[in-house]
Amino acid sequence: MNWVGRGSALSLGVARSIVHGTFLISALATSFSALGQLPVTILRPTGLMKLLPWSFYDRLLTPSGMAVFKTVMLLSLLLSTFGFLTSFSTRLSFVLVLFYQGLVRSFGHYNHDEMLAVYYLAVLAFTPCGDLFSLDHWTKRKQANQPGFAYGYPILLMQLLMAWLYFSSALVKLRVAGLKYLSPDNFPVLAIYHSLDNLHDTNFKLAFWLPQIRQLLPVMVGLVIFWELLFPLAVFWRRSRWWILGFGVLFHLMTLFFMNLFFPYQLAMYLIFVDWEKVAGWINRPPQHLYDTQLHAVGKGQAQRAPAGNHDSRVKV
Amino acid sequence: MMAGGDLESDRSYCVLRGETISGETIDIRPIGLTNAMSQRNWSMVNATISNQSFKLSSIHPDNALLLKQVGGIEHLPQGARMPDLLTAWGMLYNDQQPISSPHRLKAIRIDMYRWSSGRYADYGTFITSWRKEL
Numbered sequence: 210m211n212w213v214g215r216g217s218a219l220s221l222g223v224a225r226s227i228v229h230g231t232f233l234i235s236a237l238a239t240s241f242s243a244l245g246q247l248p249v250t251i252l253r254p255t256g257l258m259k260l261l262p263w264s265f266y267d268r269l270l271t272p273s274g275m276a277v278f279k280t281v282m283l284l285s286l287l288l289s290t291f292g293f294l295t296s297f298s299t300r301l302s303f304v305l306v307l308f309y310q311g312l313v314r315s316f317g318h319y320n321h322d323e324m325l326a327v328y329y330l331a332v333l334a335f336t337p338c339g340d341l342f343s344l345d346h347w348t349k350r351k352q353a354n355q356p357g358f359a360y361g362y363p364i365l366l367m368q369l370l371m372a373w374l375y376f377s378s379a380l381v382k383l384r385v386a387g388l389k390y391l392s393p394d395n396f397p398v399l400a401i402y403h404s405l406d407n408l409h410d411t412n413f414k415l416a417f418w419l420p421q422i423r424q425l426l427p428v429m430v431g432l433v434i435f436w437e438l439l440f441p442l443a444v445f446w447r448r449s450r451w452w453i454l455g456f457g458v459l460f461h462l463m464t465l466f467f468m469n470l471f472f473p474y475q476l477a478m479y480l481i482f483v484d485w486e487k488v489a490g491w492i493n494r495p496p497q498h499l500y501d502t503q504l505h506a507v508g509k510g511q512a513q514r515a516p517a518g519n520h521d522s523r524v525k526v
Numbered sequence: 527m528m529a530g531g532d533l534e535s536d537r538s539y540c541v542l543r544g545e546t547i548s549g550e551t552i553d554i555r556p557i558g559l560t561n562a563m564s565q566r567n568w569s570m571v572n573a574t575i576s577n578q579s580f581k582l583s584s585i586h587p588d589n590a591l592l593l594k595q596v597g598g599i600e601h602l603p604q605g606a607r608m609p610d611l612l613t614a615w616g617m618l619y620n621d622q623q624p625i626s627s628p629h630r631l632k633a634i635r636i637d638m639y640r641w642s643s644g645r646y647a648d649y650g651t652f653i654t655s656w657r658k659e660l
Contacts, residue, residue, distance in 0.1 A: 317566025408568035
């Protein structure tokens, strides 16, 4: 229970801004009207989207239809990012983003980069994520008056979701391919395949260098699987956290440069592991020269520094 | 991806190209046309080539009509809706060019290649092409 208690209204509010803000920035940079020009006849509605009639998609998948959809989604994400009418706007954003993600998946494939962030939207939609770090709080519409558990468990849940995502990824690889996954040709073949066309977002050609070091690759692939299996430690053992997340950044940069596959949403979600309470403490700490002046003013020999990490009482008199 | 790569299997891939008014053939990256399909443009092309939208339990009325005209899915050519996709991409590309630009496209095409199996070479055996005049 101690892990749950570590969360705070501030951390949950910042998490809301990060998750919703990631989708907001992405939507701002995306041409929805171009999406609306794709032929609806190549659409393959997935999951619950199959329940909607074709006449709905015929109307939606037009430049004007998608422009309206973008406007509504941007407005909702703007409100939820800044925490205005948070209970309503986080839920609306969740529904709209979920639908949008379903739409692009109905044209392409089940890309998992954004899925973790979509799960986070679901978590945030039903938790008090607007009690601090929100316009609702600053306009006194909401106060952080819930017990610590109410703010702590959503953060823990989001961290556990990420840990499960990596951990289960390793399990699936081992279940589907077994030790064949460690074959020297596994990584170069996949990497070269994703580097041959010009339909991927990037066109790096480093993959063609991999066959030269193919004997080393089973060790590297094994290391990645080992890291995925260890990922849950990032939740429960703080000293390992930055090593595990740092390896994750390196891993996703490798997939970009060697495989032309990138996971920007997932990387952005690493910020959930930051202790925002501590960051706020650093930001609110007075500048060093003021701090020294303060020490001097207190008197020689009477002031001593507080233990590291205690930001509430830096000076003991 | 979870099953890993296998050097023995054949793999095919596609390259999007445009033919300009000035007679050049240029490579076109679809991410610059439909960035909403980031990380998915390639799988959209693969699904279009294999006529996946004709294999649904409830298909679009226009697709149902086309199936009726050709006499069933077994008579449907590969990439039956590729011309529609190419038209959309061609128009989006031309919309990004000035009216008088020699770089505007008169045609757009998808070229399909095969990486033959067994070794790290011979990546570009040409298979087929879908072309659309604009």
